[in-house]
Amino acid sequence: MLLQSIKYTLLLCFLPICIHAQQTGLDTDVPDPGYWQFSAGDTAIIFADMAYIRNSPGLEGSMVSDSLQAGTKAVIVDEALSSSTIKGFRAPWQEIRYRKGGQEKHGYIWLGLLAIGHTTIDNGQICLYGFDRYIPVQGDHYASFSCAVKLIGPQQQIVARHPFSFGYTEQSATEIKGLNGMGLKGLRNIIWIGFLGEACAISSDYFYFGWNGSTFIPLPGAYRVSDAGVFYHSEQMLFPSEHKKAANIIYKMIEEGVSIEEGEGKEMLYKIKKKKETYLWNGKWYVKVKGSK
Structure with a gap:
């Protein structure tokens, strides 16, 4: 006691x-x-049910036609860029390389959407x-x-x-x-x-x-x-x-x-x-x- x-x-x-x-x-x-501690060349996995890719880092960037579903793998291209607050918390953006429709593509993703x-x-x-x-x-x-x-x-x-x-x-x-x-x-x-x-x-x-x-x-x-x-x-x-x-x-x-x-x-x-x-x-x-x- x-x-x-x-x-x-x-x-x-x-x-x-x-x-x-x-x-x-x-x-x-x-x-x-x-x-989210990624370096160039690392493989990341999408966590969100559906993650939209933008043509530049930040909310001002336009969403491209591609969307990546949960479990999709993407390769980190470069170091982390500026951060944005989405879903109540802050995380940076990074450029990624991914495959869609049999083609390799590039875009930017907010890291809070990744596993x-x-x-x-x-x-x-x-x-x-x-x-x-x-x-x-x-x-x-x-x-x-x-x-x-x-x-x-x-x-x-x-x-x-x-x-x-x-x-x-x-x-x-x-x-x-x-x-x-x-x-x-x-x-x-x-x-x-x-x-x-x-x-x-x-x-x-x-x-x-x-x-x-x-x-x-x-x-x-x-x-x-x-x-x-x-x-x-x-x-x-x-x-x-x-x-x-x-x-x-x-x-x-x-x-x-x-x-x-x-x-x-x-x-x-x-x-x-x-x-x-x-x-x-x-x-x-x-x-x-x-x-x-």
């Missing part, structure tokens, strides 16, 4: 100060997440994710991105999609991994998406989606946050192939630490508390076991 009291006191006193300052800036300044990342799963299908819209601070709700994960079939058709919301507090990086079913009955793959924070109690948020061959199923998520010398909170998901126990169980291992000693020449000591959440999987959905800890 002492640890819990200290932890929440710190969270209440420290986090709102840190995050409020960030969110205030985000509320007045349009965010530029900067997750942030992608991975290959389930017989070579491409799983990608990106942003649909930025939602600024609204009352007691922090800023967030409306996101989606999509699976693209061999004919560049959208086989499946699932929306999710990502609470943006200036996380500095993002990544995606395609795992196997990790021992969960009925799943072919598990998609892992992370938005990673690195400073000032900015959390790293992890999203998991099961793929059963026809639809995405959201699984329990996890997060990590810390402030050096003050506290940390860490969550780790364990699936059947990892914990080697029952095939219908998912564990979330949680560890919290609050510093109790510091000073010159002294080793940092933490008051640590560990607990475990248990989720039952029935092949189609999961349910948290009440009182699991």
Whole structure:
């Protein structure tokens, strides 16, 4: 109880100060997440259901007759150019090279229409994710991105999609991994998406989606946050192939630490508390076991 009291006191006193300052800036300044880091020659993939190409970088450029659907690959021609605010957030433009109607063409695209990342799963299908819209601070709700994960079939058709919301507090990086079913009955793959924070109690948020061959199923998520010398909170998901126990169980291992000693020449000591959440999987959905800890 002492640890819990200290932890929440710190969270209440420290986090709102840190995050409020960030969110205030985000509320007045349009965010530029900067997750699209392309160099000349890199291959990018369209995330938007339909992306229109322009003849010059910027909203003043005329839209050419070409439109590229989700899953289409394009090659980056040159370095990033000027930025524009569309869908509530800011991103640059880049020149791309693509094929349309059997011909190679050039044009400019706003990077917010591209996938942030992608991975290959389930017989070579491409799983990608990106942003649909930025939602600024609204009352007691922090800023967030409306996101989606999509699976693209061999004919560049959208086989499946699932929306999710990502609470943006200036996380500095993002990544995606395609795992196997990790021992969960009925799943072919598990998609892992992370938005990673690195400073000032900015959390790293992890999203998991099961793929059963026809639809995405959201699984329990996890997060990590810390402030050096003050506290940390860490969550780790364990699936059947990892914990080697029952095939219908998912564990979330949680560890919290609050510093109790510091000073010159002294080793940092933490008051640590560990607990475990248990989720039952029935092949189609999961349910948290009440009182699991």
